[in-house]
Amino acid sequence: MGWRGILGFEYGIVQAPLGPDISGPELVAAVANAGGLGLLRAPDWESPDYLRELIRKTRTLTDKPFGVGVVLAFPHKENIKAILDEKVAVLQISWGECSQELLLEARRAGVKVVLQVGSFEEAKRAVDAGVDAIIVQGLEAGGHVIGQEGLIALLPRVVDLVGDQDIPVIAAGGIVDARGYVAGLALGAQGVCLGTRFVATSESYAHPTYKRKLIEADQTEYTNVFGRARWPGAPHRVLQTPFFNQWRSLPLHENEANQPVIGRSTIHGVEKEIRQFAGTVPNLTTTGDIESMALYAGEGVGLIEEILPAGEVVRGLVEGAQHLIHNKFSGA
Structure with missing residues (x-):
C-alpha cells in the first residue's frame, strides 16, 4: 500500500479518538482535510443529541469523510445509534466485542466498522466477525492499553492471520513520525494510527x-x-x-x-x-x-519536538514516508 489510502481515505493515516474530548471537530476536520482519517471520541455516557451536534459541527468544517470512536466498556447503545443515523464514514470501537448485530446495523447504514485489538486472540475474533478493518495496538501506546504485547511482535502475526482477506490492518502504539509509519508498513500494516502526536497539535482540545x-x-x-x-x-x-x-x-x-x-x-x-x-x-x-x-x-x-498544525503532521508523515521508501529502501 505504500503511503496510499485505506478504507477509501487518501492516506493510510488515522488520528486516534482521543478522549474523552481531546479530538474535537477542529482536529478531526483538519486531519480529514489533509487526507487522513480523523476520529471524534464519543462521550463515555449516553449523550446521542450532543454527539449529533459534534458530528454536524465537524461537517461544517470539512466535506471529507471522518469517523467516531466508541469505548464499549461504557454505556454506548444510543450513541452508536446516533452515529449510524448520521451515517459517518467509520465507527471505531475498542474495549469490547463486535457483535454480528452491530455489524449488520452498520452495513445497513453504510458505515464501516474498525475494531481496535490488543492481542492475537482479539484479532482472530475480529476477523471471524468480519469487521472492515483492525487497529492493532501495541503496549507502546499512550492512554488506556488493552493488550500486553509490543507492536513489533503482535502486528505481523495479525497480518498473517488476515492473509488475503480484504481487512486492512492498521498499526498503533508509539508511532509519531515517518520512520514509524514506514516501519508499520514493513511489518505488513496498510496504515498507522497515531494518538500522542495528534494531541500535540494546534487543533487538539488538550490543555x-x-x-x-x-x-x-x-x-x-x-x-x-x-x-x-x-x-x-x-x-x-x-x-x-x-x-x-x-x-x-x-x-x-x-x-x-x-x-x-x-x-x-x-x-x-x-x-x-x-x-x-x-x-x-x-x-x-x-x-x-x-x-x-x-x-x-x-x-x-520523546520524538515530538513541537506543536504543529494537524495537517502539517499528516503531510510530514506522507512526505517523509515517500522519501524513505524511494531514497533509502527502493534500491535505486
Whole structure:
C-alpha cells in the first residue's frame, strides 16, 4: 500500500479518538482535510443529541469523510445509534466485542466498522466477525492499553492471520513520525494510527500545559494509578511527571473516590470535578493542578519536538514516508 489510502481515505493515516474530548471537530476536520482519517471520541455516557451536534459541527468544517470512536466498556447503545443515523464514514470501537448485530446495523447504514485489538486472540475474533478493518495496538501506546504485547511482535502475526482477506490492518502504539509509519508498513500494516502526536497539535482540545509537557518529557510508564474507581482493570500509559513518580507505588486499595478535588473541567458539555488520581485528561476548560492529572502519552513522545498544525503532521508523515521508501529502501 505504500503511503496510499485505506478504507477509501487518501492516506493510510488515522488520528486516534482521543478522549474523552481531546479530538474535537477542529482536529478531526483538519486531519480529514489533509487526507487522513480523523476520529471524534464519543462521550463515555449516553449523550446521542450532543454527539449529533459534534458530528454536524465537524461537517461544517470539512466535506471529507471522518469517523467516531466508541469505548464499549461504557454505556454506548444510543450513541452508536446516533452515529449510524448520521451515517459517518467509520465507527471505531475498542474495549469490547463486535457483535454480528452491530455489524449488520452498520452495513445497513453504510458505515464501516474498525475494531481496535490488543492481542492475537482479539484479532482472530475480529476477523471471524468480519469487521472492515483492525487497529492493532501495541503496549507502546499512550492512554488506556488493552493488550500486553509490543507492536513489533503482535502486528505481523495479525497480518498473517488476515492473509488475503480484504481487512486492512492498521498499526498503533508509539508511532509519531515517518520512520514509524514506514516501519508499520514493513511489518505488513496498510496504515498507522497515531494518538500522542495528534494531541500535540494546534487543533487538539488538550490543555496547553498538557501539550507543553509532551514536548518537555521523554519518559512514560504503563500503570494503573489513575482512574481505578471509574474504570477498574484498565491500565494506561502516562508521562512520568513529578506527581506520578511520587505516587507510582500507590497501594492497590487506594483510588480516586475518597481523594481531594484538584480541579474542574467541562467534558462533552458536562461540568465535572477532578479528584486526585482520577483518569480525567485535562482539556482547554480544565482548571486546577494540571500537572498532577493523568497525562497520557505513548512511548514515542520523546520524538515530538513541537506543536504543529494537524495537517502539517499528516503531510510530514506522507512526505517523509515517500522519501524513505524511494531514497533509502527502493534500491535505486
